[in-house]
Amino acid sequence: MNEPLQTSGSLRRRLMLQLVGSAAFLATLLFFVVLGFARDVAQQTHDSILLASATSIMDSVSVQADEITVDIPYAALSMLGNVSNDRVFYRVSTRDDVLTGYENLPTTSQSVRSGHSAFDTLTYKGDSIRMVTSLRRLSLNSAPADIIISVAQTREGQAAQLAQLSRSAMQLGLGFFLVATILAIWAAQSSIRPLKQLTEAVSRRGPKDLRPVQRPVPSEMIPLVSSLNRFIGRLRVSLTRSEDFIAEAAHRVRTPLATVRTQAEITLRRVDRAENRASLREMIRAIDESSRAAGQLLDHAMVTFRIDSLERKAIDLTELGRELVDRLQPIAELKDIDLHFFGSGNPKITGDAILIQNAVRNILDNAIKYSPNESAIQVSTRQNGNTARIQVEDEAGGFVGMDTDALTQRFTRGENAAGTIGSGLGLTIAREVVEAHGGVLIIETSKTGTGACVSLCFPLH
């Protein structure tokens, strides 16, 4: 019944993993978007300064006396120096000649039209450079002549700036991820909470509580809870039905048995012939045997059922023993057995009073049944350290040569049991009850040596 269920992952973990996974994905995306955006902005800024520089050089190109002159303005190069300390290269050329600047500066692969510019990222002397190329068509000696101006700058400063930016973007992404993770844990906890509360409410129930669950639950859980309630309902109906069935069955079997037994007793009073009387006695014994066996089988079933869902209440062992002795006194009297009770203190134990009463009753029933006429039975309770003990001591000969284990097997009876009605379940029931309460059943020879001493020891409350 209490086998561990197989788990197919944890809902909370799954929810958390999904939320944290999404957060990680979003954080990465955020990192790249921010980085890309920053890079673009840096590039554009750099490009426009390069362009401004190229334009201002272009402005200083003039044709004087059919000669192209270039007077590179200081500002054109110094404005680049404002951005970073990167090296600046430039070249002013026509289609055929380099007029001034670095001759081996690479040329753009793009075709540039007059009045336009092109941007390239190239490698020059082992460094990555950004270069703008502007073209302007002049009229030289009445012929068109293209002036090409390239301005380039290494990108170390930009790279450092980008590294700085990407660190910031990384921090931003990580921060986002952390906040999102905390929120994910909180969200997972809080969406699981109603489930936990429902579980607690159901497991806190007493073993006999079969009312439907009525606490408000989130709408997603309504189907689960209503299935649970239908299930509880079916269980209640089927339990009631089987209890009614057992009661009805017992009633139907035992009432005719009672009729037969009574009639047999009446007939026994009326007949004189020895053989008839012997048969009638046999009949009565058989009835007693079957009804006792049926009773104990039912008891055993009830005991097993109750043990499965053990009630835990405080029980005063002395009070329980005294009540039981009062109840069985009339039966003991029939055999002139002195049934005494000695309760010392009020040892309290925890458990199911009906079960414990049944266990002690079985022991006491046995004792009365097997005791000779005019003997004595003593029931006593006492507290011994952490143990509460109730014991039944008789003068019925004891269980000679049999140990507790053998005696408490189902349907095993003591050696002197022949000729006495019994089913052999009494000690089994008693032992099962005691052990379900964390105690032990001890069967010994009584102090006087004339009988058995059966003790039920329970841990104290």
Added chain:
Amino acid sequence: MRFLLVEDNISLATAVLDRLRMDGHVIDHAANIAAAEDFSATADYDLILLDIMLPDGDGRAFLRAHRNRLVETPVIVLTARSEVSDRVGMLDLGADDYITKPFDFSELEARCRAVLRRHGGDSSNQKRFGDLIFNPLAGTLSVGDKTITLRNKELRLLEIFLSGPDRIYSKPKLVDRLFSYDEDVSENAIEVYVGRLRKHLSGSGVEITTVRGLGYRMSLA
């Protein structure tokens, strides 16, 4: 004693009536709760024997109503149920005791006696025979100013003899009534109890004589 038996099973009821009348008890029978209520309203009973499963309702309802009317008559419940589930509930509802079907009449008698004793008994139940006064509830026997308490088997033996003075009771019949059916006792065991009873009766003018080959008879000397 005067009993009311509330039991819907007619054959069981008939058998119980026969059996209790055999011992000289007066007993009425009600087959359902309605009849039981009529009977208990019109007559005084020493004891009510109540079945639980009845055609017109649960015997427990009768029990509750009975207790609410503050009637003192003790009730012994006849139950067919399991020992574990039901018994405690019966006592909570005000039953004085319960007995599981099928029951031994000696046990039923013993329970009745115990219940009546708890209810304070009744000295009108005292029986006089010759110079002896016998109180079956208290289990006492008085001869002159000397009162003794009888043991259970002595008491039941005396009751049997007193229920039919001058009648002869055979040893086997006395064994049937004094010992339970699962005890294997020889008929001679009776001699021990007759012997003890004779001792208690000495000086009372009542004697138990042995009728050779037939049994025992109690009569006034």
